[in-house]
Amino acid sequence: MFYNELKPGDAVPALVKEPIQKVQLIKYAGASGDYNLIHTDVETARSVGLPDVIAHGMLSMAFLGQFLSELAGAEGVKRLKVKFAAMVHLQDVITCKGTVKQVTPADGNRAVVTLDVWAENQKGEQVTAGEAEVYLPGH
Amino acid sequence: MAVDRSIIGLSSEATVNEVERGAIRKFAEAIGDPSPVYARGDVAPPTFPTTFRTKLPGVDLDPKRILHGGEEFAYERPIRGGDRITVVRRIADVYEREGKVGHMTFYIFESEGTDEQGQLVYKSRSTVIYR
Numbered sequence: 001m002f003y004n005e006l007k008p009g010d011a012v013p014a015l016v017k018e019p020i021q022k023v024q025l026i027k028y029a030g031a032s033g034d035y036n037l038i039h040t041d042v043e044t045a046r047s048v049g050l051p052d053v054i055a056h057g058m059l060s061m062a063f064l065g066q067f068l069s070e071l072a073g074a075e076g077v078k079r080l081k082v083k084f085a086a087m088v089h090l091q092d093v094i095t096c097k098g099t100v101k102q103v104t105p106a107d108g109n110r111a112v113v114t115l116d117v118w119a120e121n122q123k124g125e126q127v128t129a130g131e132a133e134v135y136l137p138g139h
Numbered sequence: 140m141a142v143d144r145s146i147i148g149l150s151s152e153a154t155v156n157e158v159e160r161g162a163i164r165k166f167a168e169a170i171g172d173p174s175p176v177y178a179r180g181d182v183a184p185p186t187f188p189t190t191f192r193t194k195l196p197g198v199d200l201d202p203k204r205i206l207h208g209g210e211e212f213a214y215e216r217p218i219r220g221g222d223r224i225t226v227v228r229r230i231a232d233v234y235e236r237e238g239k240v241g242h243m244t245f246y247i248f249e250s251e252g253t254d255e256q257g258q259l260v261y262k263s264r265s266t267v268i269y270r
Binding site for chain 1: 158162165166168169170171174176181182184185186189190192202203205206207208209210211212213214217231264266
């Protein structure tokens with residue numbers, strides 16, 4: 001994708017993730033070092049009033065990181081800022097979306113593209129939302 | 140209970156984090172990101188600094204009462220496999236709010252990661268809500 005092809009209001013390609021499975025939460029706990037048991041142990045989740053384990057907020061942020069690196073390349077992500085708005089449950093299907101806010105030409109035939117980004121569930125509810133900046137080349 | 144605001148400004152010790160290629164690969168696998176750049180461990184995904192766990196003085200929270208409110212990462216350059224990133228974490232703010240689920244304490248933590256040349260690599264900012 002090239003920055004010259006984008007203008008404010010444009011949507012960028014969405015990323016649809018696989019349904020959230022317990023094994024993914026266990027893998028993410030291990031890979032991230034976040035061992036909060038509400039993400040992996042149903043008894044702990046129930047003890048705080050949840051019906052079952054919930055996904056790490058940082059996992060949905062990581063999905064947004066994947067979405068941005070698919071847009072701009074792994075080295076093209078400059079900034080990502082989110083708020084965690086709602087819980088992500090097992091079997092939820094998360095889709096990452098974004099729209100262009102601003103295109104600011106930078107050095108070396110590239111631009112900083114500022115985007116509104118969010119992750120939504122299968123009901124269309126935003127679970128994690130914020131703003132990002134990526135570097136995109138020009139042509 | 141009144142929150143102890145005297146902890147504002149306290150910092151962690153500087154901790155050195157070796158960015159292992161295998162750790163990058165495992166992190167990307169857990170996310171379900173198939174990019175070969177991550178599979179090789181060449182570059183770390185944008186949220187990878189979450190793996191740099193840094194203990195803060197004066198903060199000992201029960202994980203069951205923590206809500207993660209928000210998170211930000213801002214990069215000067217990407218993190219690469221083989222980097223040695225020195226992380227310092229700091230308590231930027233602590234304040235209380237009454238919310239719909241009752242009394243809550245907000246902690247704002249800020250981190251900076253620098254490389255072996257002393258150059259800033261990234262900054263991060265976390266909002267942690269304690270019920």
